[in-house]
Each structure stands twice: as C-alpha cells, then as structure tokens.
Amino acid sequence: MTDPYSQPRFIPNIALRSASSAELPLFGPRLARLGVQRPDGSPPLEVYTPALITATSRGVVPHLSRDHVRTTQAIRWVHVPFESLYALRVTPHAWELYVAACNPDAVVALSDTPFTPHPHSQKRLTKSIERSAIWLLETLKAQKKGAIPVAEDTDIPQGRHSNVFVHMAGGGSAQARTAFSQSMLEPLETRELEQLKPLQRLDDGVAGYIFDLVPLHQALSAKERTAPSIPDESHNAMNTITPRAEDSSHTSPELQNLLKASLHDLPPHKPRLVNSARSPHEILRLIRDVGIDLFDGHWAQRAADIGVALDFCFPAPAHSAEPRKSGILGPRRRDDGANDLGHNLYNAAYAHDHSRLASCYLDTVSSQKNADSAVSPSAGLRICPCAACSPVAPSAYITHSSVDKLSYTDEMGPPESKRYLPPFTRSYIHHLLHTHEMSAHSLLVMHNLSVMDAFFAGVRSVLESPSGGDTFGEKVDEFVQMYDESMVVFDEATVDWAEVERARGKGRMAREKIKQAESSLGRALDL
Amino acid sequence: MEFEVLARCHTTRARVSRMKLAHGVTMLPTFMPVATQAAIKGLTAQQVEALGITLILNNTYHLNLRPGTEVLKEAGGAHQFQGWRRNLLTDSGGFQLVSLNKFTKITEEGALFESPFTGEPTMLTPEESISIQHAIGSDIMMQLDDVGKFSHSLLHTLTTGPRVGEAMWRTIRWLDRCIEFHEKSGRSHQNLFAIVQGGIDSVLRDQCLNEMIKRKDRVAGYAIGGLSGGEEKDVFWRIIKQCADRLPADRPRYSMGIGFAEDLLVCVALGVDMADCVFPTRTARFGVALTFSGPINLRLGKHAADLQPIDGTCPCPTCSDGTSRAMLHHIITLETAGAHALTQHNIVFEARVMGGAREAIMNGNFPDYLKTFFANYFGDAGYPEWCVNALRSVGVDLLEDRPDTKVISGDGTVWEYSDRA
Numbered sequence: 001m002t003d004p005y006s007q008p009r010f011i012p013n014i015a016l017r018s019a020s021s022a023e024l025p026l027f028g029p030r031l032a033r034l035g036v037q038r039p040d041g042s043p044p045l046e047v048y049t050p051a052l053i054t055a056t057s058r059g060v061v062p063h064l065s066r067d068h069v070r071t072t073q074a075i076r077w078v079h080v081p082f083e084s085l086y087a088l089r090v091t092p093h094a095w096e097l098y099v100a101a102c103n104p105d106a107v108v109a110l111s112d113t114p115f116t117p118h119p120h121s122q123k124r125l126t127k128s129i130e131r132s133a134i135w136l137l138e139t140l141k142a143q144k145k146g147a148i149p150v151a152e153d154t155d156i157p158q159g160r161h162s163n164v165f166v167h168m169a170g171g172g173s174a175q176a177r178t179a180f181s182q183s184m185l186e187p188l189e190t191r192e193l194e195q196l197k198p199l200q201r202l203d204d205g206v207a208g209y210i211f212d213l214v215p216l217h218q219a220l221s222a223k224e225r226t227a228p229s230i231p232d233e234s235h236n237a238m239n240t241i242t243p244r245a246e247d248s249s250h251t252s253p254e255l256q257n258l259l260k261a262s263l264h265d266l267p268p269h270k271p272r273l274v275n276s277a278r279s280p281h282e283i284l285r286l287i288r289d290v291g292i293d294l295f296d297g298h299w300a301q302r303a304a305d306i307g308v309a310l311d312f313c314f315p316a317p318a319h320s321a322e323p324r325k326s327g328i329l330g331p332r333r334r335d336d337g338a339n340d341l342g343h344n345l346y347n348a349a350y351a352h353d354h355s356r357l358a359s360c361y362l363d364t365v366s367s368q369k370n371a372d373s374a375v376s377p378s379a380g381l382r383i384c385p386c387a388a389c390s391p392v393a394p395s396a397y398i399t400h401s402s403v404d405k406l407s408y409t410d411e412m413g414p415p416e417s418k419r420y421l422p423p424f425t426r427s428y429i430h431h432l433l434h435t436h437e438m439s440a441h442s443l444l445v446m447h448n449l450s451v452m453d454a455f456f457a458g459v460r461s462v463l464e465s466p467s468g469g470d471t472f473g474e475k476v477d478e479f480v481q482m483y484d485e486s487m488v489v490f491d492e493a494t495v496d497w498a499e500v501e502r503a504r505g506k507g508r509m510a511r512e513k514i515k516q517a518e519s520s521l522g523r524a525l526d527l
Numbered sequence: 528m529e530f531e532v533l534a535r536c537h538t539t540r541a542r543v544s545r546m547k548l549a550h551g552v553t554m555l556p557t558f559m560p561v562a563t564q565a566a567i568k569g570l571t572a573q574q575v576e577a578l579g580i581t582l583i584l585n586n587t588y589h590l591n592l593r594p595g596t597e598v599l600k601e602a603g604g605a606h607q608f609q610g611w612r613r614n615l616l617t618d619s620g621g622f623q624l625v626s627l628n629k630f631t632k633i634t635e636e637g638a639l640f641e642s643p644f645t646g647e648p649t650m651l652t653p654e655e656s657i658s659i660q661h662a663i664g665s666d667i668m669m670q671l672d673d674v675g676k677f678s679h680s681l682l683h684t685l686t687t688g689p690r691v692g693e694a695m696w697r698t699i700r701w702l703d704r705c706i707e708f709h710e711k712s713g714r715s716h717q718n719l720f721a722i723v724q725g726g727i728d729s730v731l732r733d734q735c736l737n738e739m740i741k742r743k744d745r746v747a748g749y750a751i752g753g754l755s756g757g758e759e760k761d762v763f764w765r766i767i768k769q770c771a772d773r774l775p776a777d778r779p780r781y782s783m784g785i786g787f788a789e790d791l792l793v794c795v796a797l798g799v800d801m802a803d804c805v806f807p808t809r810t811a812r813f814g815v816a817l818t819f820s821g822p823i824n825l826r827l828g829k830h831a832a833d834l835q836p837i838d839g840t841c842p843c844p845t846c847s848d849g850t851s852r853a854m855l856h857h858i859i860t861l862e863t864a865g866a867h868a869l870t871q872h873n874i875v876f877e878a879r880v881m882g883g884a885r886e887a888i889m890n891g892n893f894p895d896y897l898k899t900f901f902a903n904y905f906g907d908a909g910y911p912e913w914c915v916n917a918l919r920s921v922g923v924d925l926l927e928d929r930p931d932t933k934v935i936s937g938d939g940t941v942w943e944y945s946d947r948a
C-alpha cells in the first residue's frame with residue numbers, strides 16, 4: 001500500500017492503521033489509529049478507533065456555539081456538512097468559495113437512497129446503485145477540480161486529496177450491496193481514467209465507507225410491516241432531530257449481513273463509518289461482529305434534544321448498585337432489572353435534584369475534593385470533562401475599556417491555571433427544559449457527546465487488553481445485560497418533550513415576532 | 528455596596544464609576560444583558576462572563592414561578608443555581624406581573640393577580656417581592672413599584688392622569704415597606720434600589736424625587752421607572768434628564784428597559800449609569816447583528832456569499848473566530864447555534880458601546896465619542912432629532928461640524944438603510 005502521508009497527489013490522505021502489529025481484520029473488532037494528514041502542513045489529526053464522530057447540521061454542531069465546539073474534547077472530528085455541499089455545488093464558483101471557506105478534511109459523496117416505501121423493486125435498486133456510482137464519480141471529479149487554486153489571495157493547497165467517503169448503496173438487498181461494492185473495484189473507462197489520474201478504480205479515490213442505518217432498519221422492518229409514517233410536526237423547529245417513533249429492536253443478524261455484503265470484497269484498511277446507530281448496544285455489536293470504526297453521535301445528540309442526560313459507561317460497572325456509590329442517584333432501574341441509559345430531566349423528580357448530571361462520572365470539582373480525602377466513596381470513577389460537569393472559569397475576559405481591569409482583581413481575575421467551577425445540576429437543566437431555554441440543549445449536547453466519547457474510550461481500553469477480543473465479547477454481554485436496550489426512558493422523555501413543545505405551541509414564533517415589533521418601537525427591521 | 532465616581536465628563540453629565548457588590552466590581556456606565564429565566568439564550572454563565580460581562584439581570588416574576596423560591600433556596604440562591612459568579616440584579620416582579628396577567632388589581636396591600644398555575648387569586652406585596660429577591664440572592668434588588676393600572680387594549684402602562692399620581696404616591700409608601708422589610712432581614716450584602724415614578728408629568732416626578740431623595744440613606748441606588756412604555760422620545764429624554772439631574776451624585780442611577788445604542792449613549796450623557804433590555808439578545812434570534820454602522824439583517828440574501836465576519840474589529844467569539852456573514856445567513860433561524868453566535872456578538876456590541884463611553888469619559892473626550900458614534904451609526908441617513916436635542920441640553924452639538932446632516936423628527940429611525948453595507 002502506498003504511503004498517503006508522503007504523496008501530495010490525488011489519493012486519500014486519510015489512513016487507518018492497525019494499533020497492533022496484526023493486520024486489520026475484515027470483520028470483527030478493530031483497534032486502530034485514523035490519521036488525517038492536513039495539506040497545510042499542520043500536525044496530522046489522529047483519532048483512535050473505534051470512536052465517535054459528531055454529526056453536524058448545516059455545517060454546525062447543533063446547539064453549540066463555536067467556542068463550545070472548541071472546548072468539547074469529545075468533538076475531535078466534525079462530520080462534514082454534506083447537505084450544504086450539495087446545495088452549493090450548483091455553481092462552480094459557489095463550490096470553490098465553499099471549499100475555500102471550509103477546507104474540509106473529507107467530503108461525502110451523495111448516494112441515491114430511495115425514499116419511497118420499502119421494499120424496493122429490483123429495477124429501483126439497480127438504478128439506485130448505478131446512480132450512486134455516477135455520483136461518486138462526479139464527486140471525485142469535483143474534488144480533483146478543487147485542486148486548482150481559486151484565487152491568488154487564498155491559501156488553498158495545490159494538491160487536494162480525494163478524501164471522499166462513500167455511502168454504501170444497495171438498500172436491503174445483500175446482492176445489490178455486493179454489486180455496488182464490486183462496481184467500485186472495476187477498472188475505470190479511458191475517459192475517466194484520464195480525468196481522475198492517477199486513480200485506476202473508483203475505490204482508489206475513496207477514503208472510507210459509510211452506512212446509514214435508518215434506511216437499512218426501515219428496509220428490514222418493512223419485510224414484516226409497513227414502515228410507519230411519522231407526522232413531522234417539528235420539521236420547522238430549530239434543528240430538532242425528530243424523535244424516532246418505531247421500537248428499538250435488537251440489531252438483527254440480517255442487518256449485519258447487509259453491512260458485511262458491502263464490505264466483503266473491499267480492502268479492509270479503509271475506515272468504516274456508521275450513521276444513526278440506535279443504541280450503544282447496537283454500536284457494540286457492530287464493533288464486535290462487523291468491525292465498524294466510526295459512529296456518528298446522532299443518538300446522543302438526539303437524547304440531548306429530548307432532555308435526556310446520558311449516564312452509563314463501558315465496561316458496565318461490576319454491580320448495578322455501583323453507580324450509587326458516589327452518593328448520586330443513578331438512572332432508574334426498570335422492572336426487568338435493566339437500568340436506564342440516562343435521566344429524563346423533564347421528569348418532575350429532578351426539580352429538587354441538585355446533583356451533577358451523571359452518577360457514573362465525576363465532576364472535576366468533586367474529584368478535586370475527593371483527592372483531599374483518603375477514603376473516597378467515588379474512587380475509580382472517571383471525570384466527565386464536559387462544560388456541564390466540569391465548567392472552567394474563563395481564562396481571559398474581553399475588556400471594553402481600560403478601567404475594566406478593576407473588575408478583574410484578586411480571585412475574580414483570570415486564573416493562573418485552569419480553574420474548575422461546580423457542575424451544572426439536574427435541577428437547573430430541568431428548569432431550563434421547562435422554560436424552553438436553549439442553554440439546556442447546549443449543556444446536554446456537550447455532556448452526552450462526552451459520555452459517548454468515554455464509552456468509546458472504554459471500548460478501546462478493553463480491546464487493548466491482552467485478551468482483547470474475548471474480553472470484549474464478555475463485556476458486551478454484561479453491558480447488554482445491565483442497560484435497558486428498549487430505552488423506555490427515551491420514549492418517556494419524547495412524550496414530555498412533545499408536551500412542553502406543544503404547550504409552547506406554534507404561536508411561539510408569532511409571539512416573538514410581536515415582541516420584536518414592540519421592542520423595535522416601530523422601526524422597520526424587515527424580518 | 529461601595530460606589531465611587533472615578534471621572535466626570537467635562538461637558539455632559541456622564542461619569543465613570545466603580546460599583547463593588549458582593550460578587551465583584553462592575554464598572555459603570557454599563558449595559559446589563561437579561562437572563563430572564565436564569566440563562567442568557569443558549570449560553571452558559573461561563574460564556575457570558577468571558578464576554579466581559581460583570582452584571583446581568585434575572586426576572587423575579589419568572590423565577591418565582593419557575594423554579595420557585597424553594598428550589599432556589601435549596602440550591603443556595605440564583606447565583607449557584609445558574610453558575611453565575613458575578614453580580615446579579617433582579618426587578619421586583621411587579622412590571623411583568625402587570626403586563627403578563629390580564630386581571631391584575633392593585634390595592635394598597637399589593638398587586639392581586641391570578642396564579643398562572645392554579646388560577647388562585649395571589650397577592651404580591653412589597654414584602655413578598657423582597658422576600659423572593661432574598662431567596663434569589665441578587666446583589667441589587669428593586670422595590671415593588673406601582674406601575675399604574677393595566678389597560679387591556681394597551682400593552683404599556685399609563686403615563687398621565689390622576690392614576691399616575693396615585694401610583695407614584697403608592698410607590699413611595701411601598702418603598703418604605705420594602706426598606707423596613709429588607710432592613711429587618713439583616714441581608715445587608717443585598718442592595719435595595721428605589722424606583723422613581725410619576726409618568727411623564729414633571730410635577731409628579733419632582734414630588735417623587737423629593738420623597739425618594741429624603742430616603743437616600745436607606746437605599747443603595749435609584750432606578751428611573753415608568754418610561755420606555757411607548758412615550759414620545761422627546762418626552763422620554765426630558766424625564767430622564769430631570770431625574771438624573773436631581774438624583775444624588777453618590778448613588779448609581781439605573782434606567783430600566785433601555786437597549787438601543789443611541790438611547791444608551793443619550794442616557795449616559797444625561798447621567799445614567801446602568802441600563803438593561805432584552806433587545807440585543809432577542810433581535811439576535813431574528814438574525815439582526817448590531818454594528819457600529821447600524822444593525823444588519825443577516826437574513827437578507829445579500830449576505831449569502833459574504834465571507835467577511837460581522838465586524839472584523841469585534842472581539843466577540845463569533846467575529847474573532849472568523850465566522851462569516853455567509854455562514855450566519857445560512858444557519859440563522861434554522862440552527863440554535865446561529866442564534867447563539869449572534870447573541871454573543873450583540874452582547875459584546877452593547878458592552879463595546881458602553882466600554883467606549885467609559886474610556887472616552889476617562890480620557891476627557893466623551894463629546895467626540897458621541898459625535899463619532901452618531902456619524903458612523905446614522906451616517907448620511909439622518910440623526911434622530913430627539914438625540915440631537917437631548918445632547919444639546921448637556922452641551923454637545925452633534926451637528927456642529929456637519930451642518931448638512933439630515934435630522935429626522937419624531938421617534939422613528941427607520942432601519943432599512945442600515946443594511947446598505
């Protein structure tokens with residue numbers, strides 16, 4: 001295999017390397033290091049996998065301002081905003097501007113995913129595969145074109161890489177999926193061979209493979225019943241990820257077979273990304289059985305949207321009582337003995353709960369206190385570094401006049417070293433959720449992504465152990481045993497969320513507009 | 528409270544002061560962002576603090592409904608509850624109670640209203656208002672004032688007529704009850720402000736000022752209330768001037784509900800030290816960015832391909848991170864993150880307007896600062912006449928070096944030109 005790091009040519013500069021001397025397996029748990037060599041010469045971006053990749057909407061991480069994106073350690077690699085990319089591809093100039101503005105590490109080729117009800121006809125699937133291959137080809141061409149500097153005053157690198165991630169087409173048919181993969185391995189036609197030099201096959205320009213689980217789950221469940229149509233009332237609400245209505249079922253062997261059908265003929269050293277996994281349980285199975293490397297944070301971000309603060313860890317605590325050791329109430333235990341994966345903070349029970357979000361993780365201030373006492377009830381717990389559990393006093397303040405320094409003397413001044421503040425509490429976020437304050441979601445997104453990040457760190461540490469794979473299998477079983485996969489807590493939160501949203505009503509925007517008009521006192525801020 | 532005037536403008540009534548409260552020093556004049564429900568839209572307390580903000584406002588009426596005083600007491604007060612380490616001001620709850628409830632009846636005892644939760648008749652007395660503000664733990668508390676009888680058809684309070692006089696005298700009696708209750712509580716780290724009422728009637732305002740100045744030793748500062756309810760701007764500034772001229776020099780002066788940049792600077796020139804308004808944070812959610820050359824509406828198509836930040840000289844996280852107008856145009860009103868970015872910018876803009884005033888007053892060139900601001904902000908489109916008049920009353924002639932400047936009469940400064948850039 002060529003070394004992508006040393007070749008400023010039109011090939012991917014994203015590489016997945018096995019963390020051990022062993023080759024990456026085709027299927028089965030893969031512990032690896034994903035490197036992105038940035039063309040501007042900055043140090044390579046490295047992500048240890050299996051890992052989290054954060055979903056974006058219109059180029060932003062929902063609910064987070066840029067300073068929060070930067071301070072959230074869990075967001076190491078932000079998903080490329082491919083919808084924006086498609087919208088802007090309409091004119092070549094806009095495309096160039098977009099590339100100049102974003103300079104993404106990777107782009108995602110669109111795929112033709114049928115949105116008509118399942119199951120699909122053979123003809124429709126064939127068309128979908130063909131179209132997806134054409135779109136991949138077009139994306140590669142556009143990437144190649146991006147190598148030309150667009151303007152003299154921009155610092156766009158001369159040699160663009162073809163870091164294109166491709167959606168694996170083929171829908172719910174294993175045969176169709178295999179056919180799509182094979183089409184990526186066919187030698188290019190003469191004309192394309194010239195256009196995409198030095199690529200020999202489409203796959204040579206592909207950095208990694210993407211699987212969207214939503215249509216796959218739909219395809220599989222359609223075999224038993226008609227896919228439910230969800231009335232999408234929240235469509236126009238600010239980036240609310242619509243709650244999923246169908247039951248969360250276990251990850252079926254059929255699903256895994258579909259993923260394997262796509263991957264079987266392709267080289268094993270390219271990263272594999274799964275979008276919209278339904279639960280940590282499903283993530284664990286896909287790591288264990290298929291060998292998926294990257295997962296988007298959709299599930300955790302959706303949890304934040306509906307007011308759920310995640311509270312679980314991997315490996316699961318040895319005893320289910322352990323989360324309570326810290327003196328902080330753990331998630332609810334259901335009748336079947338399984339624990340919730342988090343807290344529905346809409347619930348009235350949290351109005352008076354002034355503890356940090358998670359029982360499984362410490363906040364930094366508590367951990368600093370614990371360090372002083374020899375016998376700590378919460379020893380061994382990891383710290384949640386998110387801005388909700390471990391807020392940090394600003395290291396600098398914007399000053400607006402020279403006398404402002406009088407506000408920043410003594411202990412109120414910028415701290416010499418990182419100074420942690422007490423965590424935000426369940427009661428506070430409960431309050432923010434019921435008063436429709438957006439800060440609730442900002443705090444929950446950061447916390448939930450951090451819990452997912454810790455979850456993947458737990459996965460990697462188990463895989464690193466000498467007995468690696470075997471231990472991992474046991475730990476997955478324990479996790480599935482301990483935590484409620486049916487996610488009743490999500491259903492409950494969704495009901496509460498919808499109720500509060502409804503109470504707020506559609507009149508909300510209209511009321512805001514009236515207030516806006518009032519506060520502008522007859523000024524025409526043409527909105 | 529420690530209150531010390533550090534510098535006075537040689538021309539206008541503007542001044543720079545240092546106000547030390549239980550949660551640190553706030554430099555005046557200042558603008559206070561509003562965190563109605565214990566959060567500034569979408570931001571965390573740490574983010575607001577990093578913007579150089581040292582004083583914010585919580586609304587008593589809202590916090591009393593949710594989370595309620597019991598939760599606030601358990602949490603150790605609103606500072607702890609929202610993670611805010613610096614100074615906090617609360618209103619009395621009276622204004623919101625009257626404006627958000629249809630059937631409010633003012634009696635001598637207090638304001639009678641229907642509980643929005645239970646529908647039960649509920650009484651907010653002056654003592655109750657202070658007691659709630661004690662539970663909140665705000666550094667500055669407002670007395671309960673009688674803002675006048677609520678008229679169903681009008682969204683603002685009365686400003687003239689016999690009811691105004693009645694409300695003014697009741698406000699003074701309620702101030703006495705607030706003082707009594709607060710002094711007995713022993714919570715001397717919290718500071719009580721009186722609210723000057725009297726509508727737009729200068730005789731009533733004078734009578735109110737006489738009475739309230741008498742109580743100076745028992746109040747930490749003064750607010751000017753009963754304005755910004757839709758009165759003419761020319762009346763507005765005259766009342767502000769009348770009050771600011773007479774209020775004791777050794778007490779901070781707070782003008783309630785003021786947020787437009789030109790209003791802020793006129794008030795500062797008249798001697799006002801503090802102001803608050805939801806305008807900068809609310810307008811952010813509608814895609815309007817405030818700049819020194821006037822507000823710009825990022826929803827307009829002209830910004831779709833503009834890769835410049837809102838203001839290249841702005842130190843806010845949004846501009847200093849290089850977030851383009853195009854990006855903001857793309858996400859505003861669709862992504863909460865777009866609103867957060869503009870909220871951060873607009874809060875910093877207001878802080879820069881006031882910080883610039885402090886700097887200029889310290890340096891003795893505040894009149895020049897005013898002239899430069901108006902030239903940049905209103906440009907050739909025309910200056911509001913009331914601003915010109917108000918600043919002339921304190922010795923600054925905005926038109927001195929630019930006699931050809933258009934002057935717009937009435938209240939309306941229409942912003943359609945402001946998006947010309």
Ligand SMILES: [Zn+2]
Pocket residue numbers: 357384385386387388389390446447448450
């Ligand atoms: Zn956390």
Ligand SMILES: [Zn+2]
Pocket residue numbers: 837838841842843844845846847871872873875
């Ligand atoms: Zn800015």
